Amino acid sequence: xxxxxxxRLCVAFxxxxxxxxxxxALMFLxxxxxIAIAGSGGRAEDAEAIRIAYGFDRPVTVQxxxxxxxxxxxxLGQSIYFNVPVTEIIGNRVGVTLTLGFISFIVALAxxxxxxxxxxxxxxxxxxxxxxxxxxxxxxxxxxxxxxMSIVVFGVWYxxxxxxxxxxxxxYILPVVVLSYYAIPxxxxxxxxxxxxxxxxxxxxxxxxxxxxxxLVISRHALRNAVLPLVSLAAVQxxxxxxxxxxxxxxxxxxxxxxxxxxxxLRSDLPVVQAIILILSLLYVLLTTLAxxxxxxxDPRLRGAS
Amino acid sequence: xxxxTAETTRASIxxxxxxxTGVVIGGTLxxxxxxxxxxxxxxxxxxxxxxxxxxxxxxxxxxDRSVPEHLLGTDxxxxxxxxxxxxxxxxxxGVGLGVTFVSGVIxxxxxxxxxxxxxxxxxxxxxAITTRLSLPIVLVALAAVALxxxxxxxLICVLGLLLxxxxxxxxxAAAQGLRHQEFIMGLHAIGAGLPRILFLEILPNMxxxxxxxxxxxxxxxxxxxxxxxxxxxxxxxxxxxxxxMISEGRDNILFDPWLIALPGTAxxxxxxxxxxxxxxxxxxxxxxxx
Amino acid sequence: MIExxxxxxxxxxxLPTDRGVLHAVRGIDLEIKPGQALCLVGExxxxxxxxxxxxxxxxxxxxxxxxxxxxxVGQDLTQKTQAKLAKMRGRDVAMIFQDPxxxxxxxxxxxxxxxxxxxxxxxxxxxEAEARAIELLERVGISNPAxxxxxxxxxxxxxxxxxxxxxxxxxxxxxxxxxxxxxxxxDVTIQAQILQLLGELxxxxxxxxxxxxxDLGVVAAxxxxxxxxxxxxxxxxxxxxxxxxxxxxxYTRGLLAAIPVPGMTPRGSELPAIPGRVPGLIGPxxxxxxxxxxxxSSPECxxxxxxxxxxxxxxFVECLxxxxxxx
Numbered sequence: 001x002x003x004x005x006x007x008r009l010c011v012a013f014x015x016x017x018x019x020x021x022x023x024x025a026l027m028f029l030x031x032x033x034x035i036a037i038a039g040s041g042g043r044a045e046d047a048e049a050i051r052i053a054y055g056f057d058r059p060v061t062v063q064x065x066x067x068x069x070x071x072x073x074x075x076l077g078q079s080i081y082f083n084v085p086v087t088e089i090i091g092n093r094v095g096v097t098l099t100l101g102f103i104s105f106i107v108a109l110a111x112x113x114x115x116x117x118x119x120x121x122x123x124x125x126x127x128x129x130x131x132x133x134x135x136x137x138x139x140x141x142x143x144x145x146x147x148x149m150s151i152v153v154f155g156v157w158y159x160x161x162x163x164x165x166x167x168x169x170x171x172y173i174l175p176v177v178v179l180s181y182y183a184i185p186x187x188x189x190x191x192x193x194x195x196x197x198x199x200x201x202x203x204x205x206x207x208x209x210x211x212x213x214x215x216l217v218i219s220r221h222a223l224r225n226a227v228l229p230l231v232s233l234a235a236v237q238x239x240x241x242x243x244x245x246x247x248x249x250x251x252x253x254x255x256x257x258x259x260x261x262x263x264x265x266l267r268s269d270l271p272v273v274q275a276i277i278l279i280l281s282l283l284y285v286l287l288t289t290l291a292x293x294x295x296x297x298x299d300p301r302l303r304g305a306s
Numbered sequence: 307x308x309x310x311t312a313e314t315t316r317a318s319i320x321x322x323x324x325x326x327t328g329v330v331i332g333g334t335l336x337x338x339x340x341x342x343x344x345x346x347x348x349x350x351x352x353x354x355x356x357x358x359x360x361x362x363x364x365x366x367x368x369x370d371r372s373v374p375e376h377l378l379g380t381d382x383x384x385x386x387x388x389x390x391x392x393x394x395x396x397x398x399x400g401v402g403l404g405v406t407f408v409s410g411v412i413x414x415x416x417x418x419x420x421x422x423x424x425x426x427x428x429x430x431x432x433x434a435i436t437t438r439l440s441l442p443i444v445l446v447a448l449a450a451v452a453l454x455x456x457x458x459x460x461l462i463c464v465l466g467l468l469l470x471x472x473x474x475x476x477x478x479a480a481a482q483g484l485r486h487q488e489f490i491m492g493l494h495a496i497g498a499g500l501p502r503i504l505f506l507e508i509l510p511n512m513x514x515x516x517x518x519x520x521x522x523x524x525x526x527x528x529x530x531x532x533x534x535x536x537x538x539x540x541x542x543x544x545x546x547x548x549x550x551m552i553s554e555g556r557d558n559i560l561f562d563p564w565l566i567a568l569p570g571t572a573x574x575x576x577x578x579x580x581x582x583x584x585x586x587x588x589x590x591x592x593x594x595x596x
Numbered sequence: 597m598i599e600x601x602x603x604x605x606x607x608x609x610x611l612p613t614d615r616g617v618l619h620a621v622r623g624i625d626l627e628i629k630p631g632q633a634l635c636l637v638g639e640x641x642x643x644x645x646x647x648x649x650x651x652x653x654x655x656x657x658x659x660x661x662x663x664x665x666x667x668x669v670g671q672d673l674t675q676k677t678q679a680k681l682a683k684m685r686g687r688d689v690a691m692i693f694q695d696p697x698x699x700x701x702x703x704x705x706x707x708x709x710x711x712x713x714x715x716x717x718x719x720x721x722x723x724e725a726e727a728r729a730i731e732l733l734e735r736v737g738i739s740n741p742a743x744x745x746x747x748x749x750x751x752x753x754x755x756x757x758x759x760x761x762x763x764x765x766x767x768x769x770x771x772x773x774x775x776x777x778x779x780x781x782x783d784v785t786i787q788a789q790i791l792q793l794l795g796e797l798x799x800x801x802x803x804x805x806x807x808x809x810x811d812l813g814v815v816a817a818x819x820x821x822x823x824x825x826x827x828x829x830x831x832x833x834x835x836x837x838x839x840x841x842x843x844x845x846x847y848t849r850g851l852l853a854a855i856p857v858p859g860m861t862p863r864g865s866e867l868p869a870i871p872g873r874v875p876g877l878i879g880p881x882x883x884x885x886x887x888x889x890x891x892x893s894s895p896e897c898x899x900x901x902x903x904x905x906x907x908x909x910x911x912f913v914e915c916l917x918x919x920x921x922x923x
Binding site for chain 1: 433436437439440441442443444445446448449450452453525529532533536537538539549552556559560563566567570573574575577578581582585
Binding site: 228 | 652654657682683686690693694695698703704716717748764767768
């Protein structure tokens with residue numbers, strides 16, 4: 001158990017390091033970041049001044065070590081556009097993204113898991129068919145389009161919800177619906193197939209043979225085994241919800257990390273983009289690592305193995 | 307009670323495909339959209355990028371103000387919407403197939419190497435997969451396209467370089483499973499070269515799996531392309547991409563919602579077709595999971 | 597004292613399939629007296645497992661079951677609701693399964709799995725239930741049982757797990773124990789131990805048992821009574837000794853001839869296998885199901901009903917040419 005976790009943490013650390021290198025390397029994708037900042041119409045002297053001011057004249061490895069070193073102390077550099085620390089801008093925006101991501105995640109789980117279980121209990125029954133329709137449509141509809149259409153229908157035609165911004169809690173309704181609809185299909189499919197696999201096992205028959213009532217057979221014996229594959233997927237989905245919020249935030253004009261990243265890209269504010277990529281990747285690594293550890297706790301077979 | 311006899315002949319697969327609702331519906335829809343993409347120049351009544359500012363924002367046929375020569379109306383620059391929608395199928399399918407090809411080549415090669423050799427090579431490649439999975443795809447793709455200069459080729463290369471993970475995972479597993487099979491060991495013994503073993507012996511054995519992943523990826527890429535184009539960092543105007551059309555129609559969303567409704571429906575239909583087809587294939591070839 | 601633990605008349609089980617209705621069990625009678633062990637023998641697909649599942653009430657929802665009489669420990673099961681049937685499971689009838697590695701839930705402790713049934717059905721405390729579990733684990737040959745209660749199934753070998761399954765089945769002190777191929781998934785040496793254990797438990801506890809197997813060696817070790825099933829029907833039934841000594845149905849004879857007998861079968865000689873294969877059970881069927889594989893078959897064998905004989909001493913055979921020697 002201990003060695004499993006430490007191994008997992010070691011991999012996570014290496015991934016973080018690589019990701020930080022990759023997001024740092026983005027800066028150099030354009031060729032010369034100084035020119036990118038000065039703008040293609042900028043004068044050569046401006047570019048030179050920027051080069052020195054931002055330290056682009058130093059060797060790349062020194063720049064990287066400098067960047068990662070300050071990142072570790074919580075300093076992600078200065079925003080070129082706003083000229084304030086990146087951490088400050090991000091700190092103002094991260095709340096919206098986390099709120100949206102987590103609420104959508106909870107909503108998605110609350111719908112997907114019971115629906116998946118109900119579908120698995122009666123394959124090809126009417127609940128299963130409804131679940132299938134939800135899954136198939138959810139995977140085919142682009143979330144940004146669903147967002148726009150829901151704004152048209154519920155915001156403009158019926159005026160039920162505000163059409164943009166998150167000044168009030170009502171502003172979160174449509175984004176949460178759209179984002180959770182995006183996450184439901186995968187979560188439901190894995191719940192359903194996991195549950196069907198588990199329900200056909202001998203230990204479920206044995207539990208029934210003991211005379212346990214059906215609700216106990218499902219809650220105590222089936223669900224716990226069926227959620228094991230769900231835990232890993234849920235971590236991945238939560239990570240995707242957080243990074244997928246970039247599209248939804250721009251549709252609903254929510255001032256979160258995603259919208260910030262998009263705006264920063266449009267105005268070539270690279271330090272902000274780098275920082276957001278780094279943060280989202282680290283969040284993903286953190287979530288999947290936690291999921292692995294949670295799985296090891298839930299599954300005694302993994303607990304025993306070294 | 308009785309085991310279903312494993313039928314693997316071509317004829318029986320064909321029979322199963324025809325009796326699978328998903329494959330039939332998805333395949334038919336897909337065939338229609340592919341035909342539209344191929345024959346777009348013949349089917350389109352107008353040039354999809356020709357502007358006519360005197361005929362801006364004409365509504366589609368069900369509307370009173372519609373005109374017969376623009377069946378589905380015109381956009382904010384007076385371009386014929388039907389023609390743009392028809393040509394849009396080319397962009398979606400082209401990007402979808404192009405990216406899937408690039409990512410497939412990368413992913414399958416890496417996966418086969420990792421699965422066949424194991425050990426350190428496997429460790430490195432598995433690590434690359436883990437790292438790739440932790441990157442926020444939309445954001446990284448946006449950044450790469452924004453910085454690398456937006457063009458169809460850049461877009462395909464960027465997405466291709468980002469989306470190889472699923473191919474790598476399945477081909478790694480397949481190569482691991484086949485590595486110790488006798489016929490592969492035998493080939494090794496008679497001195498068959500590595501490329502021959504990997505690509506001529508192992509690869510054909512995983513056709514079915516690859517086909518399923520291709521369908522998943524094509525659908526995934528089509529959605530991703532539309533999102534990137536919607537955000538203004540995918541396909542460049544005036545190329546008619548459905549995602550871009552939604553983005554362009556957004557300013558007129560209040561009065562002309564059909565501007566976004568039509569291209570969005572097109573995306574849904576195409577992705578639905580690919581998904582139904584792919585899910586059907588998976589049911590036929592693999593274990594019955596949805 | 598009740599006369600029979602289990603009394604089923606004319607049990608039929610059918611399952612809808614893509615190609616038509618599969619008549620898996622086509623009218624069989626079973627009777628088990630207290631303390632008796634009845635063995636259902638037959639090839640896979642002959643309906644013996646479905647018979648067991650229908651007694652447990654564990655058939656899939658889509659299966660259709662009809663009986664003329666279905667009494668378990670003196671109670672008429674056809675009059676019971678699903679909830680009442682559930683209450684009878686574990687207390688009146690318990691079951692052990694073929695594959696002990698999959699019959700124990702990997703995420704729950706042994707103690708939990710042993711005690712959960714009786715704590716509910718008898719309303720006893722965890723302590724009492726655990727005391728009984730320890731006693732039974734000891735009885736089935738698990739060493740240091742008290743410490744084992746907190747362990748998970750993955751730490752045990754296949755044989756140990758089957759012992760635990762047996763203990764688990766005995767927790768509710770059932771009148772009837774159904775064992776579905778209890779030794780098939782185990783190593784040969786372990787098989788013998790488990791069979792011996794089952795035999796001991798049967799005689800010590802006066803347990804009635806329904807043993808399902810395709811292995812006649814298992815039958816000889818435990819059974820008082822044997823019922824040979826073929827294509828959803830009982831071909832022949834009788835006390836084990838008599839049936840082995842003097843098989844009447846051509847199918848039973850074929851089965852017995854296929855067993856190598858040490859010292860009797862000359863080394864290197866081929867065992868006579870029964871030619872042909874089991875007929876499909878989809879759709880209606882007339883006459884004797886075995887006639888296509890039978891060396892004695894004549895045109896009359898295709899007529900319904902197939903004649904039944906009761907040649908005394910509790911024996912029963914369903915065959916036109918029962919007892920005739922092979923040509």
